[in-house]
Amino acid sequence: MNKKPTTYWRTNLKYLAILLTIWFVVSFLFGIILAETLNQYQIGGFPLGFWFAHQGSIYAFVILIFVYVYLMNKLDKKFNVDEV
Amino acid sequence: MSAQTWTYILVGITFLIYIIIAIITRAGSTKEFYVAGGGVNPIANGMATAADWMSAASFLSMSGLIAFMGYSGGQYLMGWTGGYVLLALLLAPYLRKFGKFTVPDFIGERYYSKNARLIALICALFISFTYVVGQMKGVGVAFARFLNVPFDTGVLIGIGIVFFYAVLGGMKGITYTQVAQFCVLIFAFTVPAIFISLQMTGNPVPQLGLGSRGTDGVYLLERLNQLSVDLGFDAYTSIDRSNLINMFFITGALMFGTAGLPHVIVRFFTVPRVKDARISAGWALLFIAILYTTAPAVAVFARTNIIDTLSNSSYATVPQWFTNWENTGLLSFEDKNNDGKIQYVADENINELTIDRDIIVLANPEIANLPAWVIGLVVAGGLAAALSTAAGLLLVISTSISHDLLKNYLKPDISEKGELLAARVSIAVAVVAAGLAGLNPPGFVAQVVALAFGLAASSFFPAIILGIFDKRMNREGAMSGMIIGILFTASYIIYFKPQLGGPGLPENFWWGISPEGIGTLGMIFNFIIALIVSRLTEAPPKEVMELTERIRTPRGSQVSSVQTH
Numbered sequence: 209m210n211k212k213p214t215t216y217w218r219t220n221l222k223y224l225a226i227l228l229t230i231w232f233v234v235s236f237l238f239g240i241i242l243a244e245t246l247n248q249y250q251i252g253g254f255p256l257g258f259w260f261a262h263q264g265s266i267y268a269f270v271i272l273i274f275v276y277v278y279l280m281n282k283l284d285k286k287f288n289v290d291e292v
Numbered sequence: 293m294s295a296q297t298w299t300y301i302l303v304g305i306t307f308l309i310y311i312i313i314a315i316i317t318r319a320g321s322t323k324e325f326y327v328a329g330g331g332v333n334p335i336a337n338g339m340a341t342a343a344d345w346m347s348a349a350s351f352l353s354m355s356g357l358i359a360f361m362g363y364s365g366g367q368y369l370m371g372w373t374g375g376y377v378l379l380a381l382l383l384a385p386y387l388r389k390f391g392k393f394t395v396p397d398f399i400g401e402r403y404y405s406k407n408a409r410l411i412a413l414i415c416a417l418f419i420s421f422t423y424v425v426g427q428m429k430g431v432g433v434a435f436a437r438f439l440n441v442p443f444d445t446g447v448l449i450g451i452g453i454v455f456f457y458a459v460l461g462g463m464k465g466i467t468y469t470q471v472a473q474f475c476v477l478i479f480a481f482t483v484p485a486i487f488i489s490l491q492m493t494g495n496p497v498p499q500l501g502l503g504s505r506g507t508d509g510v511y512l513l514e515r516l517n518q519l520s521v522d523l524g525f526d527a528y529t530s531i532d533r534s535n536l537i538n539m540f541f542i543t544g545a546l547m548f549g550t551a552g553l554p555h556v557i558v559r560f561f562t563v564p565r566v567k568d569a570r571i572s573a574g575w576a577l578l579f580i581a582i583l584y585t586t587a588p589a590v591a592v593f594a595r596t597n598i599i600d601t602l603s604n605s606s607y608a609t610v611p612q613w614f615t616n617w618e619n620t621g622l623l624s625f626e627d628k629n630n631d632g633k634i635q636y637v638a639d640e641n642i643n644e645l646t647i648d649r650d651i652i653v654l655a656n657p658e659i660a661n662l663p664a665w666v667i668g669l670v671v672a673g674g675l676a677a678a679l680s681t682a683a684g685l686l687l688v689i690s691t692s693i694s695h696d697l698l699k700n701y702l703k704p705d706i707s708e709k710g711e712l713l714a715a716r717v718s719i720a721v722a723v724v725a726a727g728l729a730g731l732n733p734p735g736f737v738a739q740v741v742a743l744a745f746g747l748a749a750s751s752f753f754p755a756i757i758l759g760i761f762d763k764r765m766n767r768e769g770a771m772s773g774m775i776i777g778i779l780f781t782a783s784y785i786i787y788f789k790p791q792l793g794g795p796g797l798p799e800n801f802w803w804g805i806s807p808e809g810i811g812t813l814g815m816i817f818n819f820i821i822a823l824i825v826s827r828l829t830e831a832p833p834k835e836v837m838e839l840t841e842r843i844r845t846p847r848g849s850q851v852s853s854v855q856t857h
Contacts, residue, residue, distance in 0.1 A: 217844055224381055231377045235370045240540050244531045252503035253511030258529040261366030262588040266373045266581050273380040273574035289845040291565045
């Protein structure tokens with residue numbers, strides 16, 4: 209009991225660090241800070257930086273949450289702290 | 293049939309549906325009234341959260357705002373969606389495990405302090421009330437314009453409907469009504485967008501149509517860039533380099549503010565399990581994303597259509613919708629050079645056309661010549677968006693008064709029945725008060741939305757995050773952080789908002805950060821102060837440390853929610 213929650217919690221924090229880094233990169237970095245550089249590239253009719261600010265970041269946000277849910281449900285089971 | 297008749301029919305049908313749902317789902321206990329009994333299906337909760345979140349502003353104003361801002365409008369798109377990642381990863385599961393009813397509940401218990409609860413309570417009331425007044429005004433405007441009733445009557449009809457289902461059903465009635473309202477508003481928003489996307493690009497998916505070639509074989513965005521530059525505007529997709537820091541901070545303030553807004557957080561108390569809280573944030577964002585990824589497409593379609601139809605065309609032959617909107621005063625033409633043609637250009641001295649941004653979504657179906665029933669549908673959708681958000685906010689206000697103030701502060705021995713009655717009475721009073729304020733909106737209301745987000749970001753967000761992730765965080769740290777965060781953010785906003793009487797000038801903004809974005813800085817100050825002060829003062833009591841430990845694992849969420857009942 210003493211050891212288990214610590215590893216569980218640390219794994220959770222690791223997931224959070226990775227996923228929140230992606231969260232920051234797709235919005236603040238690609239959508240704002242690097243948008244001008246990225247606008248030199250096109251996907252379809254979109255300049256890339258503009259696409260991240262108006263479309264791509266939102267798709268990424270949705271995916272991030274579902275990935276987190278999947279990872280945590282697995283982790284909860286592994287450490288036997290899941291709910292019935 | 294005319295657009296007017298269609299509007300009456302569609303608004304009538306949707307209102308009837310809301311009332312029937314309210315009667316079926318009325319609440320019998322305080323737990324049903326505050327958190328819908330804690331048994332809402334995660335997908336249904338996702339839809340309800342989405343409807344709660346998407347207000348009249350998201351539905352009616354946002355596309356118009358983006359249409360005239362271009363690339364910079366992305367701050368609203370990212371800001372009002374990115375907060376859900378924070379909610380799902382950092383807040384929702386832990387607050388669900390904590391298993392009480394409100395944000396002040398959490399602040400009060402985690403920081404073992406009645407004063408902390410009181411500060412949280414006042415913030416929650418202030419944030420929710422400023423928000424709800426704007427919604428009531430939105431309802432009045434929508435009614436007035438489309439049902440040809442006076443503005444006041446429009447607000448009164450709105451009050452009547454919300455009063456009925458909120459007082460009767462509490463959170464339970466509100467949640468299931470919001471599910472219906474979500475379906476209405478998302479259908480109403482996407483249908484015209486699909487039609488217009490087909491017309492302009494041949495692609496039925498607006499998100500893809502936005503990146504496609506128009507009927508002339510040129511990419512839509514490229515063409516709009518060219519049109520804009522020709523008329524003297526900045527290219528639509530070009531980046532305003534001088535505004536980037538400000539955009540960064542505004543996006544942040546909206547994201548952190550979203551994750552700290554009490555009416556959003558409380559939604560995650562309504563699901564049965566911790567894992568349901570996580571997934572329901574995912575569903576909510578998915579449903580919100582349908583509208584938020586369509587909105588930028590609507591913006592581009594509308595802007596292009598307006599320039600195509602109006603620029604350099606003869607005033608004598610303008611389409612009927614132009615005249616209709618001219619009558620409302622939201623669209624105006626002044627023939628400065630007396631040539632009988634509409635000059636729509638960036639240069640203020642030559643420009644002859646003024647367009648209120650709020651009409652874009654409402655006028656879009658007419659501009660694109662869509663059938664009359666689509667126009668009625670858009671009105672029903674706008675009303676659904678305004679009503680669902682108003683109801684969610686009113687519930688937070690009533691819960692704050694009956695649960696946080698009465699039950700936990702003034703009169704702890706109140707019976708279950710008495711508390712339920714108090715909840716009903718306070719929501720009734722809140723509906724009427726918000727309606728009256730909506731009839732005579734104080735001039736500052738539109739301006740204080742920035743304050744609501746700023747305060748949520750700089751007060752609640754850090755206090756809750758630290759309460760979960762920093763076991764050592766204590767009462768002294770959290771309270772000084774919240775107070776500094778609020779004071780700094782509120783003073784900056786008031787100082788730099790002329791509408792609030794502030795003397796500050798935009799050229800004196802710190803690093804160019806406008807009042808809308810300052811909440812991000814207030815939040816950073818809150819975090820720093822809280823961490824420093826907590827390390828210099830005594831650690832929290834053992835049982836609070838154990839509470840922090842307990843909310844970090846999901847198991848036992850149902851047990852803990854039974855105990856509180």
